[in-house]
Amino acid sequence: MDAASETLTIGAFGKAAGVNVETIRFYQHKGLLLTPERSYGRIRRYGSADVARVKFVKAAQRLGFSLDEVGQLLKLEDGTHCGEAAELAALRLADVRSKLADLARMETVLSTLVCQCQAQQGRVSCPLIDALHEN
Amino acid sequence: MDAASETLTIGAFGKAAGVNVETIRFYQHKGLLLTPERSYGRIRRYGSADVARVKFVKAAQRLGFSLDEVGQLLKLEDGTHCGEAAELAALRLADVRSKLADLARMETVLSTLVCQCQAQQGRVSCPLIDALHEN
Protein backbone atom coordinates (compact mmCIF):
# COMPACT_ATOMS: atom_id res chain seq x y z
CA MET A 1 0.00 0.00 0.00
CA ASP A 2 2.75 2.49 0.87
CA ALA A 3 5.07 3.47 -1.93
CA ALA A 4 8.15 2.17 -0.11
CA SER A 5 6.91 -1.37 -0.61
CA GLU A 6 6.75 -0.97 -4.38
CA THR A 7 9.97 -2.75 -5.13
CA LEU A 8 9.23 -5.17 -7.92
CA THR A 9 10.21 -4.67 -11.52
CA ILE A 10 7.57 -5.72 -13.98
CA GLY A 11 9.45 -8.95 -14.61
CA ALA A 12 9.56 -9.83 -10.92
CA PHE A 13 5.92 -8.83 -10.62
CA GLY A 14 4.95 -11.16 -13.41
CA LYS A 15 6.88 -14.01 -11.87
CA ALA A 16 5.32 -13.38 -8.45
CA ALA A 17 1.83 -13.28 -9.92
CA GLY A 18 2.39 -16.20 -12.27
CA VAL A 19 1.71 -14.31 -15.49
CA ASN A 20 3.73 -12.94 -18.39
CA VAL A 21 4.91 -9.36 -18.53
CA GLU A 22 2.76 -8.91 -21.62
CA THR A 23 -0.27 -10.02 -19.66
CA ILE A 24 0.38 -7.35 -17.04
CA ARG A 25 0.60 -4.65 -19.70
CA PHE A 26 -2.54 -6.04 -21.28
CA TYR A 27 -4.39 -5.81 -17.96
CA GLN A 28 -3.14 -2.26 -17.48
CA HIS A 29 -4.43 -1.33 -20.89
CA LYS A 30 -7.78 -2.95 -20.06
CA GLY A 31 -8.00 -0.91 -16.86
CA LEU A 32 -7.78 -3.91 -14.54
CA LEU A 33 -4.46 -2.75 -13.19
CA LEU A 34 -3.13 0.74 -12.48
CA THR A 35 0.13 1.76 -14.11
CA PRO A 36 2.42 3.21 -11.43
CA GLU A 37 4.38 6.38 -12.15
CA ARG A 38 7.95 6.36 -13.43
CA SER A 39 9.52 8.58 -10.80
CA TYR A 40 12.41 10.64 -12.20
CA GLY A 41 12.38 8.70 -15.46
CA ARG A 42 13.14 5.45 -13.71
CA ILE A 43 11.33 2.23 -14.52
CA ARG A 44 7.99 1.48 -12.93
CA ARG A 45 7.88 -0.46 -9.65
CA TYR A 46 5.17 -2.76 -8.35
CA GLY A 47 4.19 -4.04 -4.92
CA SER A 48 2.35 -6.88 -3.24
CA ALA A 49 -1.02 -5.19 -3.67
CA ASP A 50 -0.51 -5.44 -7.42
CA VAL A 51 0.37 -9.12 -7.13
CA ALA A 52 -2.78 -9.71 -5.07
CA ARG A 53 -4.85 -7.92 -7.68
CA VAL A 54 -3.59 -10.15 -10.49
CA LYS A 55 -4.22 -13.22 -8.35
CA PHE A 56 -7.75 -11.97 -7.78
CA VAL A 57 -8.21 -11.67 -11.53
CA LYS A 58 -6.90 -15.19 -12.10
CA ALA A 59 -9.10 -16.62 -9.35
CA ALA A 60 -12.15 -14.98 -10.92
CA GLN A 61 -11.18 -16.35 -14.32
CA ARG A 62 -11.05 -19.85 -12.88
CA LEU A 63 -14.71 -19.37 -11.92
CA GLY A 64 -15.50 -18.50 -15.53
CA PHE A 65 -15.66 -14.70 -15.26
CA SER A 66 -14.59 -12.73 -18.33
CA LEU A 67 -12.09 -9.92 -17.89
CA ASP A 68 -14.89 -7.39 -18.28
CA GLU A 69 -16.77 -9.07 -15.45
CA VAL A 70 -13.61 -9.18 -13.39
CA GLY A 71 -13.41 -5.43 -13.92
CA GLN A 72 -16.86 -5.11 -12.36
CA LEU A 73 -15.84 -7.35 -9.46
CA LEU A 74 -12.72 -5.30 -8.84
CA LYS A 75 -14.88 -2.24 -8.34
CA LEU A 76 -16.66 -4.12 -5.56
CA GLU A 77 -13.41 -5.32 -4.06
CA ASP A 78 -13.90 -3.65 -0.71
CA GLY A 79 -16.58 -6.20 0.10
CA THR A 80 -19.25 -3.63 0.95
CA HIS A 81 -21.37 -4.38 -2.12
CA CYS A 82 -22.08 -8.03 -1.54
CA GLY A 83 -25.47 -7.85 -3.22
CA GLU A 84 -24.04 -6.59 -6.49
CA ALA A 85 -21.22 -9.09 -6.41
CA ALA A 86 -23.70 -11.88 -5.77
CA GLU A 87 -25.72 -10.68 -8.73
CA LEU A 88 -22.71 -10.97 -11.01
CA ALA A 89 -21.99 -14.41 -9.62
CA ALA A 90 -25.59 -15.47 -10.17
CA LEU A 91 -25.39 -14.44 -13.83
CA ARG A 92 -22.14 -16.35 -14.19
CA LEU A 93 -23.70 -19.35 -12.49
CA ALA A 94 -26.63 -19.32 -14.90
CA ASP A 95 -24.23 -19.26 -17.84
CA VAL A 96 -22.11 -22.04 -16.36
CA ARG A 97 -25.23 -24.16 -15.90
CA SER A 98 -26.35 -23.58 -19.45
CA LYS A 99 -22.94 -24.61 -20.77
CA LEU A 100 -22.99 -27.57 -18.44
CA ALA A 101 -26.29 -28.68 -19.92
CA ASP A 102 -24.92 -28.33 -23.46
CA LEU A 103 -21.85 -30.37 -22.61
CA ALA A 104 -23.88 -33.00 -20.79
CA ARG A 105 -25.98 -33.45 -23.92
CA MET A 106 -22.86 -33.79 -26.04
CA GLU A 107 -21.38 -36.24 -23.58
CA THR A 108 -24.48 -38.43 -23.69
CA VAL A 109 -24.63 -38.53 -27.46
CA LEU A 110 -20.91 -38.97 -27.98
CA SER A 111 -20.47 -41.71 -25.44
CA THR A 112 -23.41 -43.62 -26.88
CA LEU A 113 -22.02 -43.30 -30.38
CA VAL A 114 -18.49 -44.27 -29.39
CA CYS A 115 -19.93 -47.40 -27.76
CA GLN A 116 -22.01 -48.24 -30.81
CA CYS A 117 -19.00 -47.74 -33.05
CA GLN A 118 -16.93 -50.10 -30.93
CA ALA A 119 -19.66 -52.72 -31.18
CA GLN A 120 -19.80 -52.17 -34.91
CA GLN A 121 -16.58 -54.05 -35.78
CA GLY A 122 -16.61 -55.26 -39.36
CA ARG A 123 -20.09 -54.16 -40.28
CA VAL A 124 -20.80 -51.83 -43.18
CA SER A 125 -22.01 -48.56 -41.75
CA CYS A 126 -20.77 -46.25 -39.01
CA PRO A 127 -23.21 -45.23 -36.27
CA LEU A 128 -21.44 -41.90 -35.78
CA ILE A 129 -21.48 -40.94 -39.45
CA ASP A 130 -25.08 -42.14 -39.71
CA ALA A 131 -26.11 -40.05 -36.74
CA LEU A 132 -24.52 -36.95 -38.26
CA HIS A 133 -26.31 -37.61 -41.53
CA GLU A 134 -29.75 -37.96 -40.05
CA ASN A 135 -28.89 -34.68 -38.47
CA MET B 1 -25.79 -36.19 -57.23
CA ASP B 2 -26.49 -35.62 -60.93
CA ALA B 3 -25.86 -32.17 -62.27
CA ALA B 4 -29.47 -31.74 -63.35
CA SER B 5 -30.49 -31.56 -59.69
CA GLU B 6 -28.18 -28.65 -59.00
CA THR B 7 -30.80 -25.97 -59.13
CA LEU B 8 -30.27 -23.82 -56.09
CA THR B 9 -28.65 -20.41 -56.13
CA ILE B 10 -26.30 -19.81 -53.24
CA GLY B 11 -29.02 -17.78 -51.53
CA ALA B 12 -31.57 -20.58 -51.76
CA PHE B 13 -28.89 -23.05 -50.69
CA GLY B 14 -28.14 -21.02 -47.60
CA LYS B 15 -31.81 -20.79 -46.74
CA ALA B 16 -32.30 -24.54 -47.23
CA ALA B 17 -29.29 -25.34 -45.06
CA GLY B 18 -30.08 -22.72 -42.44
CA VAL B 19 -26.85 -20.76 -42.80
CA ASN B 20 -25.77 -17.43 -44.28
CA VAL B 21 -24.37 -17.13 -47.76
CA GLU B 22 -21.12 -15.94 -46.21
CA THR B 23 -20.91 -19.10 -44.18
CA ILE B 24 -21.18 -21.19 -47.32
CA ARG B 25 -18.34 -19.29 -48.94
CA PHE B 26 -16.36 -19.62 -45.76
CA TYR B 27 -16.86 -23.39 -45.76
CA GLN B 28 -15.84 -23.54 -49.40
CA HIS B 29 -12.69 -21.64 -48.63
CA LYS B 30 -11.99 -24.02 -45.74
CA GLY B 31 -12.38 -27.00 -48.05
CA LEU B 32 -15.47 -28.35 -46.31
CA LEU B 33 -17.61 -27.72 -49.38
CA LEU B 34 -16.79 -27.99 -53.06
CA THR B 35 -17.34 -24.94 -55.23
CA PRO B 36 -19.35 -26.00 -58.29
CA GLU B 37 -18.34 -24.73 -61.75
CA ARG B 38 -19.85 -21.65 -63.31
CA SER B 39 -20.94 -23.18 -66.63
CA TYR B 40 -20.81 -20.67 -69.48
CA GLY B 41 -20.15 -17.78 -67.14
CA ARG B 42 -23.42 -18.34 -65.33
CA ILE B 43 -23.75 -18.27 -61.54
CA ARG B 44 -22.98 -21.38 -59.53
CA ARG B 45 -25.77 -23.81 -58.73
CA TYR B 46 -26.13 -26.11 -55.74
CA GLY B 47 -28.07 -29.28 -55.02
CA SER B 48 -29.48 -31.30 -52.15
CA ALA B 49 -26.17 -33.10 -51.61
CA ASP B 50 -24.65 -29.74 -50.75
CA VAL B 51 -27.47 -29.00 -48.33
CA ALA B 52 -26.96 -32.38 -46.68
CA ARG B 53 -23.26 -31.69 -46.35
CA VAL B 54 -23.83 -28.41 -44.55
CA LYS B 55 -26.34 -30.07 -42.26
CA PHE B 56 -23.72 -32.72 -41.51
CA VAL B 57 -21.28 -29.99 -40.57
CA LYS B 58 -23.82 -28.32 -38.30
CA ALA B 59 -24.73 -31.62 -36.65
CA ALA B 60 -21.07 -32.32 -35.94
CA GLN B 61 -20.65 -28.82 -34.53
CA ARG B 62 -23.51 -29.46 -32.13
CA LEU B 63 -21.47 -32.36 -30.77
CA GLY B 64 -18.57 -30.02 -30.17
CA PHE B 65 -16.42 -30.84 -33.20
CA SER B 66 -14.32 -28.00 -34.60
CA LEU B 67 -14.50 -27.29 -38.32
CA ASP B 68 -11.09 -28.91 -38.76
CA GLU B 69 -12.39 -32.05 -37.10
CA VAL B 70 -15.51 -31.89 -39.22
CA GLY B 71 -13.20 -31.85 -42.22
CA GLN B 72 -11.69 -35.13 -41.01
CA LEU B 73 -15.14 -36.59 -40.47
CA LEU B 74 -16.24 -35.58 -43.94
CA LYS B 75 -13.38 -37.62 -45.38
CA LEU B 76 -14.84 -40.65 -43.59
CA GLU B 77 -18.34 -39.82 -44.73
CA ASP B 78 -18.86 -43.04 -46.67
CA GLY B 79 -19.09 -44.90 -43.37
CA THR B 80 -16.40 -47.45 -44.22
CA HIS B 81 -13.89 -46.09 -41.72
CA CYS B 82 -15.88 -46.48 -38.56
CA GLY B 83 -12.76 -47.08 -36.46
CA GLU B 84 -11.19 -43.79 -37.44
CA ALA B 85 -14.44 -41.91 -36.95
CA ALA B 86 -14.83 -43.48 -33.52
CA GLU B 87 -11.32 -42.40 -32.66
CA LEU B 88 -12.15 -38.79 -33.48
CA ALA B 89 -15.31 -39.06 -31.44
CA ALA B 90 -13.39 -40.55 -28.52
CA LEU B 91 -10.98 -37.61 -28.55
CA ARG B 92 -13.89 -35.21 -28.66
CA LEU B 93 -15.58 -37.08 -25.83
CA ALA B 94 -12.45 -36.82 -23.68
CA ASP B 95 -12.34 -33.09 -24.27
CA VAL B 96 -16.04 -32.70 -23.54
CA ARG B 97 -15.58 -34.61 -20.28
CA SER B 98 -12.67 -32.45 -19.25
CA LYS B 99 -14.66 -29.28 -19.92
CA LEU B 100 -17.58 -30.82 -18.09
CA ALA B 101 -15.38 -31.39 -15.04
CA ASP B 102 -14.15 -27.79 -15.16
CA LEU B 103 -17.67 -26.45 -15.37
CA ALA B 104 -18.90 -28.74 -12.62
CA ARG B 105 -16.18 -27.38 -10.35
CA MET B 106 -17.17 -23.81 -11.21
CA GLU B 107 -20.82 -24.65 -10.64
CA THR B 108 -20.10 -26.05 -7.18
CA VAL B 109 -18.05 -23.08 -6.07
CA LEU B 110 -20.32 -20.45 -7.59
CA SER B 111 -23.54 -21.90 -6.23
CA THR B 112 -22.02 -22.17 -2.76
CA LEU B 113 -20.82 -18.57 -2.88
CA VAL B 114 -24.10 -17.24 -4.22
CA CYS B 115 -25.87 -18.96 -1.33
CA GLN B 116 -23.44 -17.59 1.23
CA CYS B 117 -23.81 -14.11 -0.21
CA GLN B 118 -27.58 -14.33 0.07
CA ALA B 119 -27.25 -15.36 3.73
CA GLN B 120 -24.86 -12.47 4.28
CA GLN B 121 -27.47 -9.67 4.28
CA GLY B 122 -26.23 -6.65 6.16
CA ARG B 123 -22.94 -8.06 7.39
CA VAL B 124 -19.62 -6.46 6.60
CA SER B 125 -17.75 -8.73 4.23
CA CYS B 126 -18.65 -10.50 1.01
CA PRO B 127 -18.02 -14.26 0.79
CA LEU B 128 -17.49 -14.06 -2.98
CA ILE B 129 -14.93 -11.27 -2.82
CA ASP B 130 -13.25 -12.97 0.15
CA ALA B 131 -13.00 -16.24 -1.76
CA LEU B 132 -11.39 -14.49 -4.70
CA HIS B 133 -8.91 -12.78 -2.39
CA GLU B 134 -7.77 -15.89 -0.64
CA ASN B 135 -6.39 -16.94 -3.83
Place this chain on the structure above:
DNA sequence: CTTGACTCCGTAGTTGACTACGGAAGTAAT
Protein backbone atom coordinates in the same frame (compact mmCIF):
# COMPACT_ATOMS: atom_id res chain seq x y z
C1' DC C 1 -34.20 -2.91 -71.86
C1' DT C 2 -34.12 -1.13 -67.59
C1' DT C 3 -34.39 -1.73 -62.77
C1' DG C 4 -33.55 -3.96 -58.65
C1' DA C 5 -32.09 -7.96 -56.52
C1' DC C 6 -28.74 -11.40 -56.30
C1' DT C 7 -24.05 -13.42 -57.06
C1' DC C 8 -19.08 -13.24 -57.23
C1' DC C 9 -14.78 -12.59 -54.95
C1' DG C 10 -11.30 -10.90 -52.16
C1' DT C 11 -10.18 -8.56 -48.22
C1' DA C 12 -11.00 -6.83 -43.75
C1' DG C 13 -13.32 -6.67 -39.28
C1' DT C 14 -15.28 -9.09 -34.98
C1' DT C 15 -14.62 -11.21 -30.10
C1' DG C 16 -11.59 -12.53 -26.03
C1' DA C 17 -7.46 -13.12 -24.00
C1' DC C 18 -3.60 -12.95 -24.84
C1' DT C 19 1.39 -13.37 -27.42
C1' DA C 20 4.98 -11.54 -30.37
C1' DC C 21 7.95 -7.96 -32.22
C1' DG C 22 11.08 -4.22 -32.41
C1' DG C 23 13.60 -0.14 -31.45
C1' DA C 24 14.88 2.99 -27.84
C1' DA C 25 15.94 3.80 -23.18
C1' DG C 26 16.98 2.27 -18.38
C1' DT C 27 19.67 -0.86 -15.33
C1' DA C 28 22.97 -4.25 -13.25
C1' DA C 29 27.30 -6.43 -13.30
C1' DT C 30 32.00 -6.57 -14.43
Place this chain on the structure above:
DNA sequence: ATTACTTCCGTAGTCAACTACGGAGTCAAG
Protein backbone atom coordinates in the same frame (compact mmCIF):
# COMPACT_ATOMS: atom_id res chain seq x y z
C1' DA D 1 32.47 2.16 -19.34
C1' DT D 2 31.14 -1.61 -21.80
C1' DT D 3 28.17 -5.43 -22.10
C1' DA D 4 24.05 -7.84 -21.57
C1' DC D 5 19.68 -7.93 -19.81
C1' DT D 6 15.30 -5.48 -18.74
C1' DT D 7 11.86 -2.28 -19.42
C1' DC D 8 9.02 0.72 -22.16
C1' DC D 9 5.51 1.30 -25.55
C1' DG D 10 2.80 0.80 -29.48
C1' DT D 11 1.33 -1.99 -33.00
C1' DA D 12 0.41 -6.30 -35.01
C1' DG D 13 -0.45 -11.23 -34.99
C1' DT D 14 -2.96 -15.53 -33.09
C1' DC D 15 -7.14 -18.72 -32.90
C1' DA D 16 -12.11 -19.97 -34.35
C1' DA D 17 -15.90 -19.28 -36.76
C1' DC D 18 -17.82 -16.35 -38.71
C1' DT D 19 -19.71 -11.44 -40.44
C1' DA D 20 -19.31 -7.27 -43.14
C1' DC D 21 -18.08 -4.58 -47.19
C1' DG D 22 -17.70 -3.10 -51.83
C1' DG D 23 -17.42 -3.00 -56.70
C1' DA D 24 -18.37 -5.59 -60.74
C1' DG D 25 -20.99 -9.01 -63.10
C1' DT D 26 -25.49 -11.88 -63.66
C1' DC D 27 -30.29 -12.64 -63.56
C1' DA D 28 -35.45 -12.22 -63.54
C1' DA D 29 -39.45 -9.30 -63.89
C1' DG D 30 -41.96 -5.87 -66.07
